[in-house]
Amino acid sequence: MTNATPSAEELDAQDPLAALRERFSLPAGVIYLDGNSLGALPIGVHERLTNVIDRQWGDRLIRSWNESDWYNLPLSVGDRIAPLLGVNKGEVVVGDSTSVSLFRVLAAALRLRGDRQVVVTERENFPTDLYILDGLRQLLPNMEVRFWDESVSPAAVLDGAGVLMLTHVDYRTGRIRDMRELSAAAHTAGALTVWDLSHSTGVLELDIARDGADFAIGCGYKYLNGGPGAPSYTWVAPALIEQVRHPLEGWLGHKSPFAFVPEYEPAPGIRRFITGTQQVLSLAALDESLKMWEGVSMSEIRRKSMAQTSRFIERVEAECKGHGLTLISPREGQLRGGQVSFAHEDGYPIMQALISRGVIGDFRTPNILRFGFSPLYVSFTDIDRAAVTLAEILRTDAWRAPEFASKQTVT
Ligand SMILES: Cc1ncc(COP(=O)(O)O)c(C=O)c1O
Missing domain, CATH: 3.40.640.10 (Type I PLP-dependent aspartate aminotransferase-like (Major domain))
Incomplete structure (x- = not known):
C-alpha cells in the first residue's frame, strides 16, 4: 500500500460504525457479502x-x-x-x-x-x-x-x-x-x-x-x-x-x-x-x-457503504485483472447502492468456489456475481480478503472443479 491508500486495518480502526459488528452472530471464518439478500443474525434476536x-x-x-x-x-x-x-x-x-x-x-x-x-x-x-x-x-x-x-x-x-x-x-x-x-x-x-x-x-x-x-x-x-x-x-x-x-x-x-x-x-x-x-x-x-x-446516522452508513463498494471494485480490478470480470454496477459511487456486481461467463461456478472458501455472495442469472456490503457488519479487512480469495480462485482455476458446476435451487 502507498501512503495515499490506507490499509484495510487502518480503515477499520477509523470506522465509527465498526463496533456494531459485535452485535451480530457471524460464523467464524466467513466473510458475509450477501446481506443485500438475507441479512445476518443480530445476537439479540435469539x-x-x-x-x-x-x-x-x-x-x-x-x-x-x-x-x-x-x-x-x-x-x-x-x-x-x-x-x-x-x-x-x-x-x-x-x-x-x-x-x-x-x-x-x-x-x-x-x-x-x-x-x-x-x-x-x-x-x-x-x-x-x-x-x-x-x-x-x-x-x-x-x-x-x-x-x-x-x-x-x-x-x-x-x-x-x-x-x-x-x-x-x-x-x-x-x-x-x-x-x-x-x-x-x-x-x-x-x-x-x-x-x-x-x-x-x-x-x-x-x-x-x-x-x-x-x-x-x-x-x-x-x-x-x-x-x-x-x-x-x-x-x-x-x-x-x-x-x-x-x-x-x-x-x-x-x-x-x-x-x-x-x-x-x-x-x-x-x-x-x-x-x-x-x-x-x-x-x-x-x-x-x-x-x-438506534443512534446510527444514515449519512454515516451511506458514507461507509460508498467507501466499501468503491474499495471492493478497486481491489477486485487490481487483483483479478485479465480474468474476464466486467463491472456492471455504476462506477460512480453516487449512482451505486450497497452492492457490487461483476459479470463473468462462468459466474455460477466461480461464486460456488468462493462460497466454499467462506466468502459468501450470490449469483444472478445469466452471469452475475453479486456482492452486498452491509455497513453494520462488513469490515474493510473482509473486503480485501474477499478480493484476494476471488483472485486466487480465478488464477488457479479452482472454480473448474466439477462440484461447483451443478446448480442449486436457490442461487
Ligand atoms: C426488489 C425486490 N422486490 C421484491 C422482492 C420480493 O420480496 P418478497 O419475497 O418479500 O415478496 C425482492 C426479493 O429479493 C426484491 O429484491
Missing part, C-alpha cells in the same frame, strides 16, 4: 424469540395480545423503520411479504387514479413486481402496462398514466434510480408513484416524502436483518392515506375489529394496510434487529 415463545406464547398464551402488545406490533415495528425512510412515526406498517404489500399499494394507487388505468414500469424490474402487476392487469380489464427504459425520457411514456411503479435500486446492478426526478416526471403527468425500496432501506440515506414517493414498500430481511421471510413494510403519503382503499381489506385493518360488524370501515391512517393476523414471531425478530439502528 433471546427475544426465546422470550416471545416461552413466556409470551407458552406461559401467557392469548393474554399476550394485550399484555405484550402483539396487537400494535405492525405499527411499533413500522415506527422503527420510519426514520430509515426519512418519514414520521405512525406512517409505516409492517406485515406480509413484499409481493403482497406491493399488490395492496399498487391496487390502491390505481383506484385513486380513476380512469387512468395505466401503470408504467421497467422490464428490468424485479420479477415479482412484474408478476404482481400482471396479476392485477388480469383482474382489471381496462388496465394497461407500459415499459420505460433509460433510452427514452420518462415523459414520453407517462402521458395519460395513472401510476409509475419502480424499484429504487436495481437488484442486478445496484444502480440507483433518481427518485426525485422520476417522481417529479410522474407527478407532472398526473401519475402517482409506487417505489420498491427493498435494496435501499438500511443502506441509503432516504427522504422519500421529499423525493416524491406516494407509496413505498420493501423487504425486512435484507439490510434490516429481520431474518428469513421477515415481513415487509408499507408507507403511504400522509396526504393520501385517508382516501386510500385497497382490495385486501381485512379485519385487522378495520376501524373496530372487535366490533365484528359485517361492513368494512378502514382504520384511520396506515393501520388500514393490515390485512389479517400479523406474523408475531417474525415481527418480534424484526423489531429486535431494528434496535441496532
Whole structure:
C-alpha cells in the first residue's frame, strides 16, 4: 500500500460504525457479502424469540395480545423503520411479504387514479413486481402496462398514466434510480408513484416524502436483518392515506375489529394496510434487529457503504485483472447502492468456489456475481480478503472443479 491508500486495518480502526459488528452472530471464518439478500443474525434476536415463545406464547398464551402488545406490533415495528425512510412515526406498517404489500399499494394507487388505468414500469424490474402487476392487469380489464427504459425520457411514456411503479435500486446492478426526478416526471403527468425500496432501506440515506414517493414498500430481511421471510413494510403519503382503499381489506385493518360488524370501515391512517393476523414471531425478530439502528446516522452508513463498494471494485480490478470480470454496477459511487456486481461467463461456478472458501455472495442469472456490503457488519479487512480469495480462485482455476458446476435451487 502507498501512503495515499490506507490499509484495510487502518480503515477499520477509523470506522465509527465498526463496533456494531459485535452485535451480530457471524460464523467464524466467513466473510458475509450477501446481506443485500438475507441479512445476518443480530445476537439479540435469539433471546427475544426465546422470550416471545416461552413466556409470551407458552406461559401467557392469548393474554399476550394485550399484555405484550402483539396487537400494535405492525405499527411499533413500522415506527422503527420510519426514520430509515426519512418519514414520521405512525406512517409505516409492517406485515406480509413484499409481493403482497406491493399488490395492496399498487391496487390502491390505481383506484385513486380513476380512469387512468395505466401503470408504467421497467422490464428490468424485479420479477415479482412484474408478476404482481400482471396479476392485477388480469383482474382489471381496462388496465394497461407500459415499459420505460433509460433510452427514452420518462415523459414520453407517462402521458395519460395513472401510476409509475419502480424499484429504487436495481437488484442486478445496484444502480440507483433518481427518485426525485422520476417522481417529479410522474407527478407532472398526473401519475402517482409506487417505489420498491427493498435494496435501499438500511443502506441509503432516504427522504422519500421529499423525493416524491406516494407509496413505498420493501423487504425486512435484507439490510434490516429481520431474518428469513421477515415481513415487509408499507408507507403511504400522509396526504393520501385517508382516501386510500385497497382490495385486501381485512379485519385487522378495520376501524373496530372487535366490533365484528359485517361492513368494512378502514382504520384511520396506515393501520388500514393490515390485512389479517400479523406474523408475531417474525415481527418480534424484526423489531429486535431494528434496535441496532438506534443512534446510527444514515449519512454515516451511506458514507461507509460508498467507501466499501468503491474499495471492493478497486481491489477486485487490481487483483483479478485479465480474468474476464466486467463491472456492471455504476462506477460512480453516487449512482451505486450497497452492492457490487461483476459479470463473468462462468459466474455460477466461480461464486460456488468462493462460497466454499467462506466468502459468501450470490449469483444472478445469466452471469452475475453479486456482492452486498452491509455497513453494520462488513469490515474493510473482509473486503480485501474477499478480493484476494476471488483472485486466487480465478488464477488457479479452482472454480473448474466439477462440484461447483451443478446448480442449486436457490442461487
Ligand atoms: C426488489 C425486490 N422486490 C421484491 C422482492 C420480493 O420480496 P418478497 O419475497 O418479500 O415478496 C425482492 C426479493 O429479493 C426484491 O429484491
